[in-house]
Amino acid sequence: MPKELSEAKFPVGMTRRTMLQQLMDNISDNIYFMDTSGRIVLISRGGARWLGFDSPEEVIGKTDYDLFTEEHAAAAFADEQRIIATGEPMIGVEEKETWEGGRTTWVSTTKMPLRDDDGKIVGIFGISRDITAHKERELTIRRLKEQMESELHLAREIQDSFLAPREMFFPASPKDSTKSLYVVHDYRPSGPVGGDFYCLLPLSSTCAGIFIADVMGHGVAAALMVSALNAMVRSEWARSVAPPEFLEQLNSRLRGVVSNKDTADFITAFYMIVDTSDGRIRYSNAGHHPPIVIRAGSPQPSALCSKSSIGGPALMLFSGASFKIGEDKLNPGDRLLLFTDGLMEMPSSRGSVEDLDMGGLLRLVNGLPETDLPMLVKNVIASVLGNSGRDSFDDDVCLIGVEYRGPTA
């Protein structure tokens, strides 16, 4: 017998043997010993009570089959036989127990091989603890989480249906020999639904509107505003107005849908009309980052406009907000990158606390190899992630690549 089990008296005036007897008599856990055929040979009083008996003696000689449903007993018996065969214990396994009569409980179970003095396995022993109350709470939380997740995934499908296809041409008709505008986007909400929005609005046979917006915050609340935005910009009024008026009207319409004006929400947005007959662009900016322009033949990318010269206030902040107009011209082969600030709100280098700024983003874009538009969009996302040392973005990200391929034929 090892020293620790000697009968020496302890400071409490009890022997180890009496202490262990107290353990077996008083602990609420089920401590049990079984022979190789699954018969209980020794059990704590708490174990006997757990099994529905008054005293341990009544349980001695019984097997799981005498106590549980056939199905549960068979599973437990198989576990025990495996422990006996392999000597491998089961530690802290949570099990659902189904009792005769259909009642269910949860236990945390540890089962070990029981060896005789020669080390031969002669049965198993274990300790099981009732964890029903904890487990049911945990399962409720898990169920609620899963319900919300499936609800959010359904919402994602709705939101996906608002978005334009990943790759689009303008004019859209497949009969056109020259596709004048080529548009590719990458939309990455940080959760199931996002607060970024983008759309391409055909305005006439030669003019197209390109709109990008970023609702403050993210998640479901932002997605509700995206849904409202989508409904508004696809309405008739939006087809016939110049960029400043587009943003002014959108601002007052957005303010109109929210009856409680105290919400501090705002939306940054950039709207641009491209006349594909000559590549002329007109744009207005509501607190959004200006697009990056990459001119054909000139490798150096630059911001289309400075944020301060053309920039107006973000949408929803002020009633009667007004916006300036900016103008430029695209030549065949010129490309634009429009994006939301999730792209820039990434560390400027691995582990840095500073965000990437416009200069940093331009440097990254400048370093990319010359490729087609879909690859360019992909590479920009990958290089921002690579540069930050992260696997994913913290905020919603939307990046749109636009390529002007010359006047419509």
Next chain:
Amino acid sequence: MSKEKSDRNLPLGLTRGGMLSQLMANISDNIYFKDSEGRIVFLNSAGARWYGFESPKEVIGKTDFELFSEEHAAAASSDEQRIMATGEPIIGIEERETRRGGSTTWASTTKMPLRDDDGRIVGTFGISRDITARKEQELTIRRLKEQMESELQLAREIQRSFLEPQEVWFPESATGSFRSLHVVHEYRPSGPVGGDFYCLLPLSETCVGLFIADVMGHGVAAALMVSALNAVVRNESARFAAPPEFLEKLNTRLRSFIANNESADFITAFYMIVDTTDGSVRYSNAGHNAPVVLRAGSSEPRALCPRSAIRGPALMLFPDASFKFGEDKLNPGDRLLLFTDGLTEMPSSKGSEEELQIKGLLRLIDGLSHRDLPTLVPDVIASVLALSGQDSFDDDVCLIGVEYCSAST
């Protein structure tokens, strides 16, 4: 010593003492006995490893204050003092343990009073099981659930901001006897956000539009469609159209937002224009339940347009849906109740499979018709719930009470 405590040989060729000593030597749980001052007097091998020692000998005599952080030791010690003072055990609590070095683990712990042969409490004993892996998983799920919940609460605020105040008058600025229309609503989404929508559209000094809609399903996906609906009905030129044209335009617009027209979503809606100069109403119905009308002086409530002839298809189902026109006249004191089907799809009695339906609702309103509007609306909600024997609705519910008080001048 009773028979069960004897050291007689059990069938396995092991004595009871031999089995218990195996339990102490091999079980992965921490089994410990402490004296009245919290000093460990007896401990198993796993217990020693639990505290970071090789053998139980090294731990004997130590207290929690030498093994855990001050904070955890103080809490555990006060638990033990309470157990000794009251004799009440602590059963299966889940607690976080902070080691002296700062590492934390989670344990499921049962602690009992330790009694000497005379039944006097001389210390405590207990079994602790390491549940760190399981607990961390559970906490992650809990955190995700809480994140989603707070996200949905934010969304709820946004959605609330889309709704009218609970009680409004038309004309809005009128006072006293110049107030022509009184409108009271109850909005009860089944979750944080809902798929029901209602709004009041002032069309002129004397005409007002009342719109109620119910998006198929509920939850976030439905709330996204409500957000789109809100944006459309408050902005479109359709707002000034007659009811059939209003619903036709709305149908086309809603279909246009969804790039993927195959989604099987639909929205039932009812739109009504009230001319407050003479109480004439014009309405169209897109698959919605007809409002209930309560005439002044006649106690019998009935459906405004019982004939299915006026009812057109739900919105979003068909590209060129057309709607018919219904007309009626309100006299001062007449009241209308508009509602979504969450109200009529409640059980008609406690535990019943049968739904309340319009017939049941009419009967119920009949019993409440003498109440004034601000009381009638919440009372209808309360009575439907009381009748069903439920605490809350299964689906989103919106109920709007309208009273034509007097002709506007």
